[in-house]
């Protein structure tokens with residue numbers, strides 16, 4: 010997910026050149042172009058008793074801040090399966106996955122430019138346990154959401170979700 014410095018084919022140091030109207034990382038030795046693309050991630054707006062399930066981030070970036078249960082897609086993993094997996098890893102919960110809330114550009118994550126796909130979900134489990142990269146689980150009334158939500162895309166997804174339910 011980091012920007013490559015060297016050519017994956019021949020190891021030479023990459024240089025930035027303008028190509029197709031975009032600055033591209035090109036290899037001056039073999040001509041290979043190192044395309045850098047956004048990274049897809051999936052999250053859920055999951056409710057339980059009308060409250061929103063959020064997780065507190067255990068690790069940087071933005072450790073200690075709240076987010077939707079979410080994570081990066083594995084290679085070959087369909088988005089809906091990713092949503093179910095991330096929920097299980099971060100909250101231990103089984104969920105019923107609903108429809109799409111929206112697709113967002115994650116431009117405030119220092120690791121990469123993410124494309125966040127957000128689904129709605131309903132909690133099926135009685136209990137949740139924070140795990141993986143979540144240190145704590147919080148249930149929040151939509152009128153009293155935490156102020157320190159980690160990512161703009163998550164705030165936008167919550168707003169879009171609310172437009173569809175109220």
Ligand SMILES: [Zn+2]
Nearest residue numbers: 016019036039
């Ligand atoms: Zn090269």
